[in-house]
Amino acid sequence: MTTWDMRFRALPGIPLIQPGDDLPALIAKAAEADDLAFADGDVVVVAQKVVSKAEGRIVRLDDVAPTPEAEELAERTGRDARLCQLYLDESAAITEVRGRHVVTVHRLGFVGTGAGVDMSNVADRAEGYAVLLPADPDASARGIRARLHELTGAAVAVIVSDSFGSPVREGAIGAAIGIAGIRHAEEPHGDADLFGNASKPMMNRVDEIAAAASILMGQTAAARPVIVGRGVPHTVDENASIARLLTPQPATRQDGSPAPGA
Amino acid sequence: MTTWDMRFRALPGIPLIQPGDDLPALIAKAAEADDLAFADGDVVVVAQKVVSKAEGRIVRLDDVAPTPEAEELAERTGRDARLCQLYLDESAAITEVRGRHVVTVHRLGFVGTGAGVDMSNVADRAEGYAVLLPADPDASARGIRARLHELTGAAVAVIVSDSFGSPVREGAIGAAIGIAGIRHAEEPHGDADLFGNASKPMMNRVDEIAAAASILMGQTAAARPVIVGRGVPHTVDENASIARLLTPQPATRQDGSPAPGA
Numbered sequence: 001m002t003t004w005d006m007r008f009r010a011l012p013g014i015p016l017i018q019p020g021d022d023l024p025a026l027i028a029k030a031a032e033a034d035d036l037a038f039a040d041g042d043v044v045v046v047a048q049k050v051v052s053k054a055e056g057r058i059v060r061l062d063d064v065a066p067t068p069e070a071e072e073l074a075e076r077t078g079r080d081a082r083l084c085q086l087y088l089d090e091s092a093a094i095t096e097v098r099g100r101h102v103v104t105v106h107r108l109g110f111v112g113t114g115a116g117v118d119m120s121n122v123a124d125r126a127e128g129y130a131v132l133l134p135a136d137p138d139a140s141a142r143g144i145r146a147r148l149h150e151l152t153g154a155a156v157a158v159i160v161s162d163s164f165g166s167p168v169r170e171g172a173i174g175a176a177i178g179i180a181g182i183r184h185a186e187e188p189h190g191d192a193d194l195f196g197n198a199s200k201p202m203m204n205r206v207d208e209i210a211a212a213a214s215i216l217m218g219q220t221a222a223a224r225p226v227i228v229g230r231g232v233p234h235t236v237d238e239n240a241s242i243a244r245l246l247t248p249q250p251a252t253r254q255d256g257s258p259a260p261g262a
Numbered sequence: 263m264t265t266w267d268m269r270f271r272a273l274p275g276i277p278l279i280q281p282g283d284d285l286p287a288l289i290a291k292a293a294e295a296d297d298l299a300f301a302d303g304d305v306v307v308v309a310q311k312v313v314s315k316a317e318g319r320i321v322r323l324d325d326v327a328p329t330p331e332a333e334e335l336a337e338r339t340g341r342d343a344r345l346c347q348l349y350l351d352e353s354a355a356i357t358e359v360r361g362r363h364v365v366t367v368h369r370l371g372f373v374g375t376g377a378g379v380d381m382s383n384v385a386d387r388a389e390g391y392a393v394l395l396p397a398d399p400d401a402s403a404r405g406i407r408a409r410l411h412e413l414t415g416a417a418v419a420v421i422v423s424d425s426f427g428s429p430v431r432e433g434a435i436g437a438a439i440g441i442a443g444i445r446h447a448e449e450p451h452g453d454a455d456l457f458g459n460a461s462k463p464m465m466n467r468v469d470e471i472a473a474a475a476s477i478l479m480g481q482t483a484a485a486r487p488v489i490v491g492r493g494v495p496h497t498v499d500e501n502a503s504i505a506r507l508l509t510p511q512p513a514t515r516q517d518g519s520p521a522p523g524a
Contacts, residue, residue, distance in 0.1 A: 007268070008266065031264075173466045201425065209477065
């Protein structure tokens with residue numbers, strides 16, 4: 001029998017999350033019911049959606065008053081003007097509008113669509129609720145990490161993940177938006193290749209782990225928002241920050257005009 | 263003890279690959295020495311570099327005669343004009359030049375830098391060899407898949423992977439450039455979320471798997487170019503093609519002027 005280097009498990013039994021829920025306690029309970037004892041060095045990947053819901057980052061569209069700017073964006077995209085107002089509120093810039101897609105730089109620096117605002121898996125859509133990204137996803141990750149340590153005694157790394165599309169490839173992949181206890185990137189030990197040539201490619205480790213976890217999360221009705229990874233090579237970092245992973249984006253106006261690199 | 267859903271193993275004992283090597287035979291031999299018996303449904307991720315080397319996709323820079331266009335690119339980037347000639351030969355378009363970085367659309371449609379041409383892990387750099395991407399990476403993946411089936415009896419999926427940088431995040435992550443026996447993307451079963459709302463996000467499954475494998479591959483001197491995944495959810499597809507994953511790129515000239523979406 002071979003020894004597997006790296007293993008992932010989707011925790012079964014995570015309930016639908018409500019605002020105010022003690023998410024780490026629910027994670028610890030689900031792990032225990034699954035006979036999974038957290039160990040130092042495990043990586044716990046948590047879908048943004050459940051983090052946001054536990055933190056109450058839910059907005060009722062009826063409570064949003066769209067500005068003329070939002071009305072204009074709604075007309076261009078065929079989307080609800082109140083939802084467009086949330087895109088504007090949550091983003092530092094809108095860099096492109098392509099059909100219904102609104103490409104945004106989130107105020108935290110994430111380049112994606114719709115500023116991370118999402119209406120799926122909140123409630124019946126007719127009720128009109130939207131979920132925003134956590135206010136500070138690194139702080140969310142740190143909070144989950146600290147509480148899991150308190151509850152289980154294990155020092156795990158935590159990644160809060162979301163799905164991002166790509167301008168050059170179809171479909172979305174998982175990526176990190178908040179991290180705790182894990183360095184964002186890895187550089188190879190030594191700076192030389194097998195032949196002694198200088199070579200120092202930096203690997204975006206946290207996005208690779210979020211992508212791996214996304215394979216098991218599924219989407220939509222899958223309801224597997226928490227993935228545990230074991231044997232996942234990474235560097236412990238008590239001062240981790242997702243900002244270090246983000247390439248500074250050019251200043252852009254919110255008028256939908258294309259920006260370089262968008 | 264918990265049951266792990268998904269497991270990955272870096273095959274130890276893959277030797278330095280030479281042109282003409284029977285790469286699948288070396289993979290099968292390494293697996294056997296590692297007590298790993300391939301099973302139907304395993305996913306085998308193979309680094310582009312070793313595929314290219316086995317296929318002899320190695321160019322001696324002394325054999326390359328740079329055109330004036332390549333000389334100009336060399337002047338702009340501070341790179342070897344013969345290497346720049348390979349960038350031009352291998353790409354359909356150069357969409358941006360930023361310092362030493364040459365952003366290219368490879369003739370097969372991959373958006374990256376330097377048209378996938380790489381000088382690391384080939385030989386002492388002073389000897390001046392470069393490795394190109396496989397001529398047809400899907401065909402490479404199909405060949406490895408067929409030969410592994412012949413040698414081991416197992417029907418595995420094969421992904422040929424490379425590392426790609428991102429315009430919005432630091433560092434590189436693994437991504438697929440050739441696939442066999444695996445559908446490029448997954449759509450959730452049913453088109454509704456947990457509350458019955460219409461929702462159909464497509465997930466780029468092969469890039470997520472390549473990213474997961476990249477975590478174990480390491481870079482540079484790591485020499486772990488073959489990763490085996492077990493329990494990795496995917497759809498078997500006998501007519502898989504990486505082209506289906508690629509967003510068509512706008513036609514651009516090779517003069518380095520920026521193109522939209524690059």
